[in-house]
Amino acid sequence: MKLKTLTSAIALTLAGGVAQAETGLIVGIQLEPPHLDPTSAAAGAIDQVLYSNVFEGLTRFGPDGSVNPGLAESWEISEDGLTYTFKLRDGVTFHDGTAMDASDVVFSLDRARAEDSANAQKALFGGIESVEAVDPNTVRVTLSAANGSFLFNMAWGDAVIVATESIENIKTDPVGTGAFKFSNWVQGDQIELVRNEDYWGTPASLETATFKFISDPTAAFAAMMAEDVDVFYSYPAPENLPQFEADSRFEVLVGSSEGETILSTNNLMEPFTDVRVRKAVAHAIDRQAIIDGAMFGLGTPIGTHFAPHNPDYVDLTANSQYDPDLARSLLAEAGYADGFTTTLKLPPPSYARRGGEIIASQLRAVGIQTEISNLEWAQWLEQVFRGKDFGLTIVSHTEPFDIGIYARPDYYFQYDNPDFQTLIEDLTAETDPATRSEMIATAQTIISNDYVNGYLFQLAVPTVVKAGVEGIWPDAPTQAIDLTAVSWSK
């Protein structure tokens, strides 16, 4: 093992010109970013590497999911909730030395909401009517309708502030304002960041941060055991976690995520058009068996599409208790006493592949036959997400606060309920916290009672950390690995 430590020390020396191993951190992540522009792709890996480390937004997420001041140190909201006046921090510069001022904010937001914008979350900017620079340190954003989650929206990785000067090469050479500067990208292998010595806020403790891409669970196990990586974020094989827990060299953090893992159901495909059939499916599923079998016990059962760690969560799991007899009688009532056959299309993650085999077996027990096909992400996007050619599928929806997808009848599971759509519209306009909470609870109950999808469990994010590393966020309120406050214990 000594040899290994030595080699990683050498690796760091080469990477960052640092003499001691304790000033750099190597983080293993599953997926490699396709490019490095968080404002023009939905790929979570881009945010994981860059969000808040390299790029920052007007507001930012804290470790608990709260929305805190970012590049904007304060803001004022007009009475009618339509005008936001952001006061920007003084003396912030981009990594290339150019100043970050109101014109950059106007540029970034206008670029994101433009007609030909490639932003993957255009909806975040949908309600913006105009963005104007009042003076170099003040930006005024006018909305067409009040939006209770506007500050939350501005904290997303898709809303980070980019510079006019460096936008052209952002995909390969990102220039932000964060505590780390982009240094090097070895495609297929790793991305290296170095500390930004001119950071406006508290400087990072780490001198270098390296993200290594290891998607294969076996390789992840090997890399961690060999101490080739210091942290493995979202470790892909839950079955190996007990081994790490038993090993004094490591620590396992199990955090909550925004990933509602659901058995997505095509609400426009026979026989799922009948709510009794969807209810039967819900009662045929034994969530605990899926959590144990697919995730080796990691995960919290959910009864609706909402994160259990959110204060507004309503526990509706009782709505769909495991009850195969009830499921059979519901099927009989709906005219499917002899069951039926449908498709179950599974994307690559092990929660889907393993969970799918377990669900297939549970559904078979009540008479529903499934034809499983294991798809790659590209095929899944094509067939399921865009083509809507599926009966059932399993997927984890990792965007924070995404219950709004149930108000989109063209969304791939095709749930069309005008009442729900009105509710979400009203919710977006509502700014009073108490009323919002109430409405959010109603929304959760509606989709639970309608059995739109089979609600399985909230994905847990296991992070394996080498002893001595401090400040890693255990939870994942957004797809970010914020290293700005991470350090090695002395």
Add this chain to the structure above:
Amino acid sequence: MSTYRNLVFGGLLSGVFICAALISFLWVPYDIEALNIAERMRTPTAAHPLGTDHFGRDILSMVMIGARTSIAVALVAVGIGMGLGVPLGLAAAANKGSILDELIGRGNDLVFAFPSLLIAILITATFGPSAVNAIIAIGIFNIPVFARLTRGSALSLWKREFIMAARVSGKNSLRISVEHILPNLANLLIVQGTIQFSLAILAEAALSYVGLGAQPPTPSWGRMLADSQTMISLAPHLALAPGLAIVFTVLGLNLLGDGLRDIFDPRLRRGRS
């Protein structure tokens, strides 16, 4: 005596797995579609002679039904190779030197030039992972093997006197190919077929290992290996059973092929032990 050693040993070894596959149609120790998470990853016991897998399924039952998948895919793939390759080879030999012969020859070269596993992966990625697409992908690469073998051996037969005699009696080349050439190639084809069969089992295992073969819940040896990979340090027996099943089946078929060759072609016997 030693002549038959390969034949007997190979026949027995592959026979065990072929029988296991056949028996699995009628009976397996446990229902593999009923999962039992609480009983997962058990080491071998009297009740589960090979233990249970990560879903608590009986591994012996899985291996038996997996044999069915592997053998069926391999058999049909070789069937496609023979069914298309042999007629092509016969046609090429009967029309030696013609454009047809040249086309078939070049076509064979072309298929051989493609990295087979890679193309098989491309084909299954294109048309979706399934046992049928795995069969097609493996089958395509078997066509030139049989076409070349058939052409080569048929050419030497065409020079033989009994073929000359048949020609003189007015039979056309199609009839000669079918009535005289083909029966004389049977032994050779059986031997090569056995070898290709074993290669196809390996190819099927590789494809299902990367997730492009038969889809769950149908068990296949390759996918059992892939599933066991992250658990190999916890429960090595999960990877042993399907792996050994592949090795023994392929070994058995290879020995059987050698044994058959020894019998059909005594001339070679001298060279072999």
Add this chain to the structure above:
Amino acid sequence: MAHYVLTRLLSLAISLIVASIVIFALIEIIPGDPAAFMLGINAQEDTVAALRSELGLDASPVARYFEWVGGMVTGDFGTSYTYRTPVTEMIGERLWISLPLALIALALSTLIAFPVGILAASRRGSMTDTVIMGFTQLGVAIPNFWFAMLMVLVFAINLRWFSAGGFPGWDEGLVAGLKALTLPAVSLALPQASILARVMRSALVDTLDEDFMRTARAKGLTRGQAIKRHALRNAMIPVLTIIGLQFSFLLAGAIIIENVFFLPGLGRLIFQAISQRDLIVVESVVMLLVFAVIVVNFAVDIAYAIVDPRLRRQA
């Protein structure tokens, strides 16, 4: 001879053209839109369309085919959709892993197969021969990825002699690089060594029965001397053919082993590119490998024709 080379060259060209059409067509019908994949699940239709035109995916297939082939002729393999870097560069980087891996595996396989094959042939029919041949039968029957898994279990997880996967990069030093390639190379070499040993043995056995060998023995050479001086050279043609075939197999066929050990080589590049629908990378790498095999075959044909003039007339 010139005529023979010319006709072979012509057929080489035709093979390459047909191969490029087949590869392009196959890639063309792969379902899954690269642009949609890159933008992920919440992408909007207009964004996808914008990216499609940026990537040049909205041109007609025929136009794109000619652009691709035209580029390759000039050494330009296009630009990767996902990484936005030239494919030529990516291939170059990956070759630094795949090529050494293939060479080490080939060297290992040859080093094992030669002595073993010679030993078996010289002791034909003995217990040694039977045992060796038994082992080679086993070696041929073991799937290399399973063998790789077992080696990881023993040497990486239990003994911790080697890392179970990944590649530190050649900048870490030759030793670190070779160490990372050891287990993969051994898993690749084992089945190849078994095949090669069998070919070696039977080629030797064939020549041992030739008249010149009997003459050599009659002249008083021991069996070992006779093998060394006469038989080996005659057995080399089939053996070298197999080695040639194995090399191109190893280059392309390491795809699964590279995945087991998580080596960023050519095989892994293709696998990743297929799943990310980075189609330009897939078609270019496949074409390159096919090109390699076709050219090696051509070279072998020409070499044979030089050695054995009879072959020229046959073709």
